[in-house]
Amino acid sequence: MQETKKQTVYLDNSSTTAALKSVRRAMCQAMRDNYANPSSLHRLGMEAERMIEAGRRAAAGLLEAEPEEIYFTSGATEANNIIIRGAAQAYAQRGSHIITSQIEHPSVRLTCRDLQDRGFSVSYLPADERGRVRVDRLREALREDTILCSIMTVNNEVGSIQPLSEIGRELDKKPGPRPLFHTDAVQGVGKVDLPLKEAGIDAMSLSAHKFHGPKGIGVMYLRRGLSVPPLQTGGGQERGLRSGTENTEAIAGMTEAIEWLMQNEEDNRDYLRHLRRRLAELIQQAVPQAVINGAPPGRKHQDVQAPHILNVSVEGIRGEVMVHALEQRGVFASTGAACSTNKRIHSTTLASMPLPQGRIDSAVRLSMSPMNTVDEMKTAAQALKSAAQQLMKG
Amino acid sequence: MPKDHQPNRCGVILIRYGEIALKGQNRGYFERQLVENLGDVLDGDFGADIRRRQGRIFVELEEGADTDEALQRLRRVFGVVSVSPASRVPLDDDDIARAAVDIARRARRLHQRTSPRTPFTFKIDARRANKGFHLTSPEINRWLGAEVLRSIDDIEVDVHDPTLRLQVEIRDNYAYLTGEVLDGPGGLPAGSSGTALGLLSGGIDSPVACWHMMKRGLRMEAVHFYTPPFTGPRSHQKVRDLAQKLARWGNGFTLHMYHFTEIQQAIDNYCPERLRLTVMRRMMLRAAESLADRRSILALVTGESLGQVASQTLHNLQATTAVLRRPVLRPLVGMDKQQIVETAKAIGTYDTSTLPYDDCCTLFVPKHPKTQPSLKEVDKAEEQLPVEQLLSKKEVDTERFDSRGRPLE
Incomplete structure (x- = not known):
């Protein structure tokens, strides 16, 4: 070779x-031995379900969250779409203003752009010369009807860490209900601290293939007590939020990658x-x-x-x-x-x-x-x- | 047993060719080339047997062969005016009548599905090539017309604009009946006019230019000027994809990837900016000609269309061509962009051509190229350029594709 x-x-x-060797091995093994549908009533189905629940616990451990706050998606693009579109729909009666930044990944930026075409108003915060979103501009942009703020954890082009904790504090100060705070943490996980609690983050998106896991699998974190409407209907998997048979082998692979990440x-x-x-x-x-x-x-x-x-x-x-x-x-x-x-x-x-x-x-x-x-x-x-x-x- | 009686064959495709029949004494040569090209695209599939007879070509397919796929391949071959799936039956009145009624019934069923509100009309169009048959062409028309009218409800005759034109050919051993005519591209069989070398950029125009010349019977090779690292592997792949698509029209295609980076950089270093584009075109044509020299190719083909961009003015065409000893064929020279785009869409190159990967032309274009350079100015602009030396270091990778677009070793 x-x-x-x-x-x-x-x-x-x-x-x-x-993908790590342990990831590849876990996936092959899952395809060979654990191929049943996790929704099936029989023992093989239960074993597959157990495997994905182990993955859920691993992801929860990584984020210091609860397993029930973890949802599996096909990746961060899907998670970003579910959260942003879902929040817009869920809170439409409360307001129609969204804050994001000019340096977001297209799956956030263009989703907001699409909502803009559907009647929402969106503020795109600029970044400074180091590539960090300007908090002073957030202060100006925040409105009474702001329902959602989506700012990435680490920028994918220059690697700048975004001031999530400061942003969280600004959101706290807003009178009335606090906007839902989402962060696309694809470039941050494993590389920087994720200030989930400190910044008061409500929702987060991750993708396994950025940390030596497989492609086609990701994690959406949604804080307990919050819910958004699903984008697709179907068999009701992932507590109705993401219908479609679970990608069990990819989850098995991602579980290995998460364990490697936490250990190292x-x-x-x-x-x-x-x-x-x-x-x-x-x-x-x-x-x-x-x-x-x-x-x-x-x-x-x-x-x-x-x-x-x-x-x-x-x-x-x-x-x-x-x-x-x-x-x-x-x-x-x-x-x-x-x-x-x-x-x-x-x-x-x-x-x-x-x-x-x-x-x-x-x-x-x-x-x-x-x-x-x-x-x-x-x-x-x-x-x-x-x-x-x-x-x-x- | 008659010579062409082969009991395991049933599907027959009838191929009509027009222009080459006009070509006097060359006719046999063109016809043989066409049959060879048809054989190329069928590529040994369908158990096909191709025969030329009395101004038609008959392709017989083995039982169970995918007639639609064979039709799709055949109707792309230059020289073909139209193709028809046909029924072949013995010269027996009952068999012929049954086949005619079957075709009419199928066509009517299709018509009911697609346009149920309009009446279904038909016409029999008989041609008696076998003068020994007991009915004349008008007699066959009347006879089969009556059979169809008797057997099928809600059907009328319309001799001027029928929904179904049921063609019947009475030949030596069989009758051929067909109700469907699919257009072919026309033109002349590829290879019957020799070989030319096209300059293929990866844009919309140059593949269309190559296609037009293939249609005039040329076998095409093409040269692409590749400038790594200014262009990447994706633009290389894009040109390869275009060559593959063209190969399926032209009964094969040869692509020469010419490493042009050094020449490009020399032009940037030695020539005034506003004339760089003209000099670059000149160098490309020179390089193409030196390839053509080696391969005994008599003409070059470009996608230039007069006035479309700054480099395609009359002044520039003169300045770039003055250094050549070969004709440059420019089939698009008088066409509008819209026409070219439509052809590109029809021949399947448009989607590839519009992929956003740069070629050297888009990367090195000066902001304000000179649109009316005189020959003298251009000659002067390349005074410093070591033309012969640059052209002597030819680095060319050649790839060949067969008539189905597959790479050949």
Whole structure:
């Protein structure tokens, strides 16, 4: 399997991660032995049900929540849709104002946009130069009829940690009922503390494939006592909120990934911070003109910057071209922006940050996982250097 | 037993071809090419047996063969004017009448489902190729018309605009009856006019241009100019997908991926910005010509349409073509964008062409390219460019696709 000539350095872990060996094993085993429908009355069905309930307890343990607050979905996109659309519908009589940010994932941003077309009014909060949502703008945006606030935990393009606790406190101050507070924690889980209780978060979305679990399975947390109407009707699985036969094997796989995450959480974070620091240093030595978007490494930025994403710009080289050039050198990264010359669709996060255009156009996202090595950071920095030399004019 | 009596065959497809019948003494050659191309698309499936007889081609399929699939493949072959699924019966009055009534009954049932409010009309259109048959064509029309009228209710004759035109061909050993005519693309059989080399960009126009020339009987190869890392593997795949789609029209397709990055960068370094696009087109055509030289190809094909973009003015066409010794065929030169888009949709390349992956043309376009450069200006613009040296380092990967669009080793 291993290519001797060109090593593969996978630095696109914010897009998706490789499934752990234990995850693959658990899934194969579930497909082989535990294939029954969890709703079936017989013993095999009960065993399958037991398996998914074990997964529910694991997810609850990870979030320090109750199992009854955990719902399985196909991933975070579905969870975001259920919560945002559901809350809009459930609280429509109370008000029609929603707050979110300009740097959300499309599954939040475009869901809000859709609600806007259906008569809701939406405020999109901007981010500062480090990629953090501006709380002062939240204060201005909050209205009496605000029913929902959805702000991500960690931004997927620059890795900025969002000020959820401060946002939660602002929501507390609003007169009348507190808006439902949702956070898309896809990029945060395992990488940063999730301030579920401290920020007063009501709902949260997770996706297993971002932490070495399988694709097609995710978790929706909904605080006890809250309920939203379901998007789809059917067999009433997941307490009626998400009908459809449970994806048992994916749940079995995710359970393994959660256990791995909980056992290694501190080590993983330390190691990721170490990798990010090394990578940033190596890049700055190799390519002095490279600029980091988001916060640089360092203890003082630890609370505002996730450890697994390093977003860099080498101005003058379009991010997309740099991604291809890195690929030629065996390094796999992302732009985070679908940027086409014809349609100039920029990275929404970077575009909403007060940054020069040249920096936005040239941004490349390198995202690490605990599976990466320091040697790979060296390879990546060298690849960036040689690509920059090849592509720089004059 | 007559020669073409093969008891295990039942489905027959009748193929009509028009233009090539006009081609005088070349006719036999064109017909053989058409039969070969038809055989190519059937690809050994359906147990098909293809025969040419008296200005028609008959494709017999083995029992249980998927006639619809065979029809769909055959009606894409250039040179085919129309195809019809046919019933073949022995030259026996009862058999012929029964087959005619069956076809009329099926057509009427379909008509009732699709447009129940309009009356169902028919006409018999007999053609007696076998002059030994005991009835003449008008007699057959009257006879079968009466049979159908007697056997089916609520049906009328309309000789001018019938719902069903039931065609009957009386041939040496069998009668062929058909009620359905599906259009083919027309044109000339691919390969009957030689081979040309198209410049395939990945946009909407160039695949359509290749298609039009295939329709004129050309076997097409294409060159794509690939500029990694400025373009990625997805734009490479996009061009490959287009080649596959074209292969299914042209009885195979050859795609040359020409690594153009070094030339592109040299143009960026040595040529004034406003003329870069013209020089780039020139270099592409030169590179294409050198490929054509090696492969004894006599013409190049581009998707240029006059005035569509800045590089497609008369000045630019002159400046880019002046360096060539071959004709550049531009089948789209007088077409509107709308026409081109419609063709692209009809031939199935549009959805691929509009995928958002850049090719080098979109990436390197200067903001304000010169629309009316003189030949002299362009010659001067490339003075610094080591043209021969750049063209000598040809790095080309060639891929071939068969007539079903599958990659060949």
